Amino acid sequence: EVQLVQSGPEVKKPGESLKIFCKASGYSFSRHWIGWVRQMPGKGLELMGIIYPDDSDTRYSPSFQGQVTISVDKSINTAYLQWSSLKASDTAIYYCARRTFIRGVTANWFDPWGQGTLVTVSS
Amino acid sequence: SSAVTQPPSVSVAPGQTASITCGGVNIGVRNVHWYQQRPGQAPVVVLYEDFDRPSGVPERFFGTNSGNTATLTITRVEAGDEADYYCQLWDFTSDLPVFGGGTKLTVL
Numbered sequence: 001e002v003q004l005v006q007s008g009p010e011v012k013k014p015g016e017s018l019k020i021f022c023k024a025s026g027y028s029f030s031r032h033w034i035g036w037v038r039q040m041p042g043k044g045l046e047l048m049g050i051i052y053p054d055d056s057d058t059r060y061s062p063s064f065q066g067q068v069t070i071s072v073d074k075s076i077n078t079a080y081l082q083w084s085s086l087k088a089s090d091t092a093i094y095y096c097a098r099r100t101f102i103r104g105v106t107a108n109w110f111d112p113w114g115q116g117t118l119v120t121v122s123s
Numbered sequence: 124s125s126a127v128t129q130p131p132s133v134s135v136a137p138g139q140t141a142s143i144t145c146g147g148v149n150i151g152v153r154n155v156h157w158y159q160q161r162p163g164q165a166p167v168v169v170l171y172e173d174f175d176r177p178s179g180v181p182e183r184f185f186g187t188n189s190g191n192t193a194t195l196t197i198t199r200v201e202a203g204d205e206a207d208y209y210c211q212l213w214d215f216t217s218d219l220p221v222f223g224g225g226t227k228l229t230v231l
Contacts, residue, residue, distance in 0.1 A: 035220065044225040045158075045166065045209055059219055095165055102172070108213035108220065109156035111177070113165040 002026040004034075004096050004114035011120045012086050019082035020117045022096030029077040030054040033099035035110055036070055036081045040092045050099065051079060086121045093118050125214035129223040135200050136231045143226045145193040145210030153212045155193040157186060160225075161206045169208075170195060197228075205230045 007021045022034065036048040049060040053072040060070070071080045079096055094117045097110035127147040135141040145155055155173050158166035168177055173193065174186040183198045197204055210223040 037222075044207075045160075045222045047220050047222060050219065059217070061217075061219060097166075107171070108154060109168055109171050109211060110166075110220070111168045111171075113167070116165050 002098070002112055004098060004112055006094075006096060006114040006117045009118040009120070011122070014086060014088055014121055014123055016086050016121075017082070017084050018086055018119065019080055020094060020119070022079045022081075022114050024077045024079070024098070027098075030074050032101070033106065034072070034079040035097045035099060036068075036079075037095045037097060037113075038064075038092045039095065039116075045095075048081070048094075053079065086119075088121050088123075090119060091121050125212060125216070125221045127210055127212060127221060127223040129208075129210060129226045131224070132227045132229065134229040134231055137200055137202060139200055141197045141200050141204070141228055143195045143197075143208050143210075143228065145195075145223050146191055147193075147212070148191060150191055150193050150212065151189040153188075155186070155188050156211045157195045158209045158211065159204075159206045160209065166209065200228075200230055202230050204228060 003025045005023045030053045033050045033052050035050040038046045047061050048064040049070045051058045051070045053074045069082045095113050097113040100107045100111045127145050157170040159169045160166040169180050169184050170186045173188040187194050207225045207227050209225045214221050
């Protein structure tokens with residue numbers, strides 16, 4: 001079974017750093033792009049960026065460039081999202097999702113998604 | 124532009140048909156994908172490439188895409204269909220996905 005399992009909820013103070021993870025299983029991790037998506041309280045889905053685990057090719061949405069870092073450790077089938085200095089406005093649920101294949105080539109949608117990691121930033 | 128717009132909300136009585144639109148310039152030439160997000164859960168794809176259904180998604184869910192509008196239609200709506208629905212396409216200029224703002228489907 002293809003699965004993405006994310007790290008647990010976090011409560012942090014403004015200015016603190018954080019790294020959350022997304023561990024993949026059930027498929028060839030290196031061959032599928034992984035995306036990170038933010039969902040602020042009561043709001044919609046925002047794509048933060050995507051990464052190709054095989055060579056760590058990473059693309060960021062303009063709104064998130066320089067604000068977060070996306071990385072992978074393909075030896076343990078895990079993708080990461082990290083912040084060096086959190087802000088209260090980073091409070092959100094963060095999802096990872098796999099860019100799937102269709103007919104043997106990379107598709108342009110995401111399946112499956114991880115369960116989400118709730119990050120709360122409050123003083 | 125790859126910007127896409129969805130109505131914030133759609134309401135429908137049980138057993139009726141719900142239509143959720145996703146508008147964008149010439150969206151009909153793009154592949155559009157649809158996700159369902161039930162309260163407290165992660166999104167799940169319900170349609171991909173305009174109208175294909177992953178296994179397990181009922182035939183009550185179907186999609187069309189033409190001109191400037193893609194549409195997710197749910198027939199014989201059930202209480203369990205109440206969720207937020209998001210359309211998504213791929214922006215080949217930035218090589219990144221673009222999500223619509225989401226539509227909250229309320230089953231009256």
